[in-house]
Amino acid sequence: MSESKILEKLLNDLLKLTKENINEDELREKVKEEIMLAFNEYVRTYSVGK
């Protein structure tokens, strides 16, 4: 996946979370998780492409 695709996916995943009825703590955890997953993927992709 390219870097721009990773960011697009992150944004979509975060937008999906806005539609979910979950409490604030759960939401925080999910957002952190999504960001970390995207960052890991971003680093991997960057590393391959460098």
Place this chain on the structure above:
Amino acid sequence: MRIKVSMENVGGLKGLREFEFIKGAINIVKAPNAAGKSTLIKAITLCLSYPYESDVLLEIARDIGLLRQLSERVDPLIHIDSDFANITVRMNGKIWGITLSKGGKPKLLYEKGDERFLVTSVITRESKILRNLIVGKTDFKWLIDNVSKAKNYDAIATVLDEERLKFEEMLYQIDIRRKEARDIMERIKEISKAIDSYITREQMLNKRLSEVLAKHPEVTEWRERRDLLLVKIRQIEDEIKEKETIKEEDQKKLDKETREHREKIDRRDRLRKILAQKINEMERIKEQIKEIDENLKDYEEKIKELHEQEVELRVEEGKALAQIDIYENALKIASAMPEKKTLCFLCKQGYLTLSSLEQSKLLAENSLREIRNKIADLLSKRNRLYFYRNEKERLKKELEKLDDEISSIRGELDDLERSLENYERNVKAYMKRIQECSKILEKLRSDIAQSRKEIENIDKLIGMLGEEEKNLTSEISEIRGKISLMEEQKTNELKKLEEISYVEINNMSFSLEEAYKLLSSWLKALREIYTYLSSEARKERIAAVEIFNSHVKNVLKETAFEYLDVWIDPKDYKLYMRDLRSNNEISPRILSETEKYVLSFVIHIALKLSYTPHIPLLLVDEVALSFDEKRKYAMLKYLLDLAKENNWAVILTELGYEDRMTIQTIKDL
């Protein structure tokens, strides 16, 4: 068409209660005070709005008595005599259910409620909107946030921003290292520049030195000779060291031999003394044996004679004992006789008196004593003979032992003598070697001195060539030292640079520049997402405000407030009012209490129409109490229109005067 509500042990209503409400109509619940009207409204509200994701809405639910406050011990909706309460609402083919237990969290049984129902579909005197209006608070951002998805966008954007700060910190740390690396590289550049300049200077000096030396070609020869001599000196020094080691070892061996030699001489002298003592001892014992032999002359005859004499004396002794025995018996008999005498036991004719018998016994006893003395004397003589014989045996053994000891000492003395003779030979050998080594060493030292003197002479010759060469050589040497020092500094700086030039991100190694670029682009993307989410949140709020503003205008018109304009400003999310008659903006503070109630009613209806029209229930708890007849009628008419138009069941509570709770359905007015 119907909405069924069942409640078990809720509030003041013990046991199971069931209610039915008609959609498209107003359902008026009438009952006296404290009969459970508000309880019914609260139970339906909780069932259709639980669970609360928003802290603001949870707080409202607690404030209006749907849930227990954290500081309270009593659950407001559970009957005082019960440990639990059940609430169920059935409508549109779906079921919402909730179980409350004392001290526990509410348990959802079926469908999840919509938390917005709490602020959009319930009009009570305890409503937060009404309370805010009463005290003049017009900030509606909390409401807009909770009826729209804006709070979700905001929450996500906030977390994103917090995470972004962590990455910013990472980037900052990497940037510090980049600066550090740049400083090191700058230093390396400076050092390299300095090294290059010193090398140029060294080359220049070497050239100059070659020129100086070219004028004196003999110097090269001298230098070669000097180097040769230095090599020779080093070789001789090694040889000296070797010879000194040999000499030292020989000296050590010689010292050891001498020490042992002295010890052996001492031992020999001691042994000689002991030998003389032993020989004397042996002579003395031989003399003793000779004396004993004299005493033991005719030993066998003497022993035989003494034995015979003993036999005779033992016979005499027996006789004397027998006589004494006889006299003792006779004495006993005579003592027993009245005449104190007895017939002679030898002649059997005369009489023996007590005194004569005692005298005879005494004589016999004396005779026995003499005999025994003779026996003792005889035994003493024989024992003495026995002693001499044993003593002679003992002395013989002692003599044998001494003989053995003397032989052993003589053997050891012979060994020592031989060893002492060897010492002389060994000492001579060591001395010879040491002397040889000393001679060689003397020769070697003389060679070194000679070589050094020659070097001194060469140095003098070179020195005489002039100060210039000397200065050049010294400067070249100094420059070489500096270059070496700087090379070392450069190596250290390169090592430092290598250590900080790479960073690990997610177990992957990146150069500082790569890591910086990676994090910068990642942060740029996060910032863009943050901006997008914030803008979406704002859009959500504006959309929520716009829909509210459009509905509130209609509601005002329908409720005979057409002279009023009420709206929420999307810039600050505050509620504003304008009297259209005077075209003046007015503050809710100036409204009368009844007007505030009416305004709260209007806002709630607008909220319901804006955000939860799909939930077919509108709950109105005794709000109408404050309205005058005309406005009450207008309000009922409007509610009925809404109920019909949206197919809602409007539940309205009212003070009733009958003892029991009744439900009146109004389909027409």
